[in-house]
Amino acid sequence: MADKDFALMAHLMRRAGFGAPYDELEARTAKGYEATVEELLHPETQPELERDIMMRYKTEWVSQAGLEGQQEEWTYRMINTKRPLEEKMALFWHGVLCTGHAKCEYPKQQQMEFDMFRFQGLGSFRELLQGLARDPAMVFYLDNCMSHKGAINENWGRELLELFSLGVGMDGKENYSEDDVKAAARAFTGWTVTSAIPRYPYGRYETRFIFDPNDHDNDEKTFQGETGNFNGQDIIDIIVKQPGAARFVARHLYNFFVADEPQVPAWKDTPPQDPEAIKMLEDEYFRSDYNIGSMLRVLFNSDFFKNSRFTKVKSPAETVVGTMRLVGDFTTPKPGMNALTLTIRYMGQDLLNPPTVEGWHTGKEWIDSGTLVERINFTADQVGNTSLPGVQAIINRLRAQGSTLSAEALVEGCLDNLGAYDITDETRSQLVELAKSEGEIKTSGPEFDQRVAQMLQSMVATTEYIFA
Amino acid sequence: MTVTKKDPVLAVLQLSGGNDAMNTIVPYTDGNYVDNRPFVRIPSESVLPINDKIGFNPAMGPLKKLYDEGKVAIIQGVGYPQPSRSHFRSMDIWHTCEPDKVGDEGWLGRAVRDLDPNKENVLTAVNFGRGLPRALAAPGVPVASVGNLETYGVLTGIDDEDQRLKALDVFSRVYSPMIGRGGVADYLAQTGLDALKGADILSTAAESYSSTVEYGGDTVGQYLRNMVQTHLAGFGTRLLYTTAPYNSFDTHAGEMANHSRLWTETSRAIADFYDDLKEHDASDNVVLLVFTEFGRRVHDNGSGTDHGSGGIAFVVGDAVKGGLYGEYPSLDQDKLLEGDLHFNNDFRGLYSTLLEQWMGLDAKPIVNGSFEQMAFLG
Numbered sequence: 013m014a015d016k017d018f019a020l021m022a023h024l025m026r027r028a029g030f031g032a033p034y035d036e037l038e039a040r041t042a043k044g045y046e047a048t049v050e051e052l053l054h055p056e057t058q059p060e061l062e063r064d065i066m067m068r069y070k071t072e073w074v075s076q077a078g079l080e081g082q083q084e085e086w087t088y089r090m091i092n093t094k095r096p097l098e099e100k101m102a103l104f105w106h107g108v109l110c111t112g113h114a115k116c117e118y119p120k121q122q123q124m125e126f127d128m129f130r131f132q133g134l135g136s137f138r139e140l141l142q143g144l145a146r147d148p149a150m151v152f153y154l155d156n157c158m159s160h161k162g163a164i165n166e167n168w169g170r171e172l173l174e175l176f177s178l179g180v181g182m183d184g185k186e187n188y189s190e191d192d193v194k195a196a197a198r199a200f201t202g203w204t205v206t207s208a209i210p211r212y213p214y215g216r217y218e219t220r221f222i223f224d225p226n227d228h229d230n231d232e233k234t235f236q237g238e239t240g241n242f243n244g245q246d247i248i249d250i251i252v253k254q255p256g257a258a259r260f261v262a263r264h265l266y267n268f269f270v271a272d273e274p275q276v277p278a279w280k281d282t283p284p285q286d287p288e289a290i291k292m293l294e295d296e297y298f299r300s301d302y303n304i305g306s307m308l309r310v311l312f313n314s315d316f317f318k319n320s321r322f323t324k325v326k327s328p329a330e331t332v333v334g335t336m337r338l339v340g341d342f343t344t345p346k347p348g349m350n351a352l353t354l355t356i357r358y359m360g361q362d363l364l365n366p367p368t369v370e371g372w373h374t375g376k377e378w379i380d381s382g383t384l385v386e387r388i389n390f391t392a393d394q395v396g397n398t399s400l401p402g403v404q405a406i407i408n409r410l411r412a413q414g415s416t417l418s419a420e421a422l423v424e425g426c427l428d429n430l431g432a433y434d435i436t437d438e439t440r441s442q443l444v445e446l447a448k449s450e451g452e453i454k455t456s457g458p459e460f461d462q463r464v465a466q467m468l469q470s471m472v473a474t475t476e477y478i479f480a
Numbered sequence: 481m482t483v484t485k486k487d488p489v490l491a492v493l494q495l496s497g498g499n500d501a502m503n504t505i506v507p508y509t510d511g512n513y514v515d516n517r518p519f520v521r522i523p524s525e526s527v528l529p530i531n532d533k534i535g536f537n538p539a540m541g542p543l544k545k546l547y548d549e550g551k552v553a554i555i556q557g558v559g560y561p562q563p564s565r566s567h568f569r570s571m572d573i574w575h576t577c578e579p580d581k582v583g584d585e586g587w588l589g590r591a592v593r594d595l596d597p598n599k600e601n602v603l604t605a606v607n608f609g610r611g612l613p614r615a616l617a618a619p620g621v622p623v624a625s626v627g628n629l630e631t632y633g634v635l636t637g638i639d640d641e642d643q644r645l646k647a648l649d650v651f652s653r654v655y656s657p658m659i660g661r662g663g664v665a666d667y668l669a670q671t672g673l674d675a676l677k678g679a680d681i682l683s684t685a686a687e688s689y690s691s692t693v694e695y696g697g698d699t700v701g702q703y704l705r706n707m708v709q710t711h712l713a714g715f716g717t718r719l720l721y722t723t724a725p726y727n728s729f730d731t732h733a734g735e736m737a738n739h740s741r742l743w744t745e746t747s748r749a750i751a752d753f754y755d756d757l758k759e760h761d762a763s764d765n766v767v768l769l770v771f772t773e774f775g776r777r778v779h780d781n782g783s784g785t786d787h788g789s790g791g792i793a794f795v796v797g798d799a800v801k802g803g804l805y806g807e808y809p810s811l812d813q814d815k816l817l818e819g820d821l822h823f824n825n826d827f828r829g830l831y832s833t834l835l836e837q838w839m840g841l842d843a844k845p846i847v848n849g850s851f852e853q854m855a856f857l858g
Binding site for chain 2: 368
């Protein structure tokens, strides 16, 4: 049975990152929990990925082709980053502050947006929203460039309130009115982007955000009970002061890092499952001047986080990336990245291209009979591949335990190597039966490799393994 | 109820994003249309006329042809009171028939429960696409959801057949005890067991199919083809569902080009679907519903249209009495609802018609009330 500190470290790394293999977990356990939390919260202390290596293998990752190349690039980053929380924050914010490839003028704009999520994702929520309102990918995605003085396009104004900052309501009450939507849209008139330079003959350039004072509605507006000649930045400054914004950020962080919550449209009428935890996060939001990293420090060091092992359904990106980190594949760019990233899509998460501006529905909604089959088949194929270095490492660690293993020891050893997984007694007894069914377990010879692989395959197919 | 020898089947195509009703069935002779659509207007000379008031978008030739053959009911002015202009909320309302609270049980999920109360067939309803739409979700109701019909199966990567059977045996043994524990584990276990059963059956559908109909390469075309394959395989599937992905009908900008492409693909896919069924003598017991979560704003925004209300739906099939149902909502300024078309046809009446007159179910508990039904079924 795994050591308690080791199990807790495995939990932290699954949630704050994408999981880690056994020896990394051992090293981090030795370093200590709080020290690891601080390291995660300060990604700048760890080296960046070497972009020139990525470019050398996959020029299209930088020069920019379509959706699949970008998905490969991001997946590669998630697998290999030394700054797991930085990449996890990019994934978090992408799922909340959504843009979609299906409506993106130039794919590189989304990459620039993700860089903003990487480098500002642990900072001030206010600054992040100010950046988002000026993000060319977002301005185009939600048509703010089509919103004009006297002829507003409400798309950005509405989604900013409904999905990016306040949510429809909380504690049974509305967080904003239809008039607020219109006032916000008016305040953001004139927030637009430069025209795209044509693709030929020299290739595309990114568009830039510009403010056009001639197209800005300078009349008085009333927003959230305040009246003035508001511009876009005033709207965001008013938004972040609202209790609704604190609740919104707290609940999203809780849903992503702690335990599955109902989907966003239900938040008006469905209270949080752990109101005290949400209160702690809301208090830290205001105390820290809307700082996300400070909220996460409170979160990772809290009892409610430490007690939340295996209460979250893994997302497809977490499943695929976590499996790669476990089996040690794709540590350099190589052919096969495309098939790998398509798997994430087939499990229900088309990175860079969420189904709607609401992002993906999470928790058990990741799972239906189709996506479950994709998930189980993919994971089983990987852990069953004994030629992969991470699988070999698991086999060798178990082999080092002695010349024979009991069925129980094989089961426990495999669970520890997967990241200190908990399973029910029924599942355990079925797996022990499976281990016994082929006789004595001798650790010498290639047959042992197969028996470990078979055990790992059955484990990753269990309901328990669906959770993180 | 319609008398057919074979069990009636309902197929559903969801057009996500909010299809612009006014540029789909176009009120091309209405002066208000011209006035309100300075930029996003179908020129009257290119409309495919139905009568001297309205006509099809020119990209919808294949659907117009089916309409002329009497196979298409056009449901005009469809919606619900106090319309929501949020995609998610409005789609949820269409999915759950719950306009006042957020429901998590879908109308078709409830229909599956009534069609197969003892859960004898895990393929009573099949969804094509990634992720299950809420319309098909209901606690304890098995629905197969298929991303790729050709490769569907559990633990298919284990090459050694003995080992695979052993692994599948362990799989069903560890999933079974989770049933009845409640909560998410129960849901996951049930999903796993249903997947195991459904996969074995579904894997045979593509093999036995052949057709002269060549569908387009777009997602909707491919999934409508999968629907026909599944229907023809005779698994007892009664509900088939798919979704046009990526909220593609959300035409805030660049609507003229995008909307035209979308309908070129979609109306071809619908006609291919019908022709394919016809070719296999299987079109008499299938009806296709095409719907969207809302229509769009009457006045354009210069390049596209914003979220509105009052939409258009279609019902297609041999059993359908083609024609116009409901009224085309007035475009007069004083008849509009906050700048949007006013609905005159509750979608729950449309659902009730399909559930009672076609599927032979009691609609009231499924759509949460009694709503006026329509006469589009023969």
